Amino acid sequence: MDNMKWVMGLYGIVMIAFGLYVFGIGLWGLVKKRPLVFAARQLMWFLIAMYIPITIQSFIPLFDSWGRRDPFFVVMPFFQVAIFILLVFVFWRQMTGYMIFGVSDETFREALTSALNKLNLPYEETISKIKLTGLNADLQAAVASWMGTAQIRIKQWQHVRYAKDIANSMDDYYKNNSVKVNNIAFIVYLILGIFTIAFVFAFAIFGFGFLFRF
Numbered sequence: 001m002d003n004m005k006w007v008m009g010l011y012g013i014v015m016i017a018f019g020l021y022v023f024g025i026g027l028w029g030l031v032k033k034r035p036l037v038f039a040a041r042q043l044m045w046f047l048i049a050m051y052i053p054i055t056i057q058s059f060i061p062l063f064d065s066w067g068r069r070d071p072f073f074v075v076m077p078f079f080q081v082a083i084f085i086l087l088v089f090v091f092w093r094q095m096t097g098y099m100i101f102g103v104s105d106e107t108f109r110e111a112l113t114s115a116l117n118k119l120n121l122p123y124e125e126t127i128s129k130i131k132l133t134g135l136n137a138d139l140q141a142a143v144a145s146w147m148g149t150a151q152i153r154i155k156q157w158q159h160v161r162y163a164k165d166i167a168n169s170m171d172d173y174y175k176n177n178s179v180k181v182n183n184i185a186f187i188v189y190l191i192l193g194i195f196t197i198a199f200v201f202a203f204a205i206f207g208f209g210f211l212f213r214f
Helices: 002-032 041-064 071-094 105-118 161-176 184-211
Strands: 036-039 098-101 123-125 130-132 137-144 149-154
Touching (some): 002 036, 002 184, 036 041, 036 161, 098 184, 105 130, 105 137, 149 161
Antiparallel strands (some): 036 098, 123 130, 130 137, 137 149
8 A cells, every 4th residue: 555655646746747737828828918839748748747657556566466476467567668658659759849829710820921931931831731842841730719729740750840940930929919819728727727736635635545544
């Protein structure tokens, strides 16, 4: 049980950190009153951190039943590690772009075209992507205007670094121009952060003590 307490405590710390992070995003947007541009991999690290306690926990039964050599308890920890490595690989490849919160279709498009022009990146628009003709690269852009969120990423791995330049230029556009902000994503993140932190403390006070009473 002592090992389980340690794992649950680690998971609680990760969840509190995640709660503070999403709460900070929501608070930032509501206070600054402008769109927020940030790297998608920031969320990736929290997703990975949430899986670490689960992976550690899978090794506890292995040591508790070491003399019995139960095949299930021997195989399961290494299966969890394999899943963890696979998740890191998938997240690292997929979450290479940037998130933009607080935008609409119009404000996202205005900032994006301004950034491409500022960086002297010629482009052609299609239905599903923007072709950066000078780089022979595909810029994938998705907008959920009802939520006020958007994402940009460059498909070709060798040109991923240009996504950072585009994101920085978009951020400069939002800093220097007054745009209408869609606050839905910021409000959702603010509430999610409060609920996450409240849940962890409630579990620590009521559930954690009951679970390990014996």
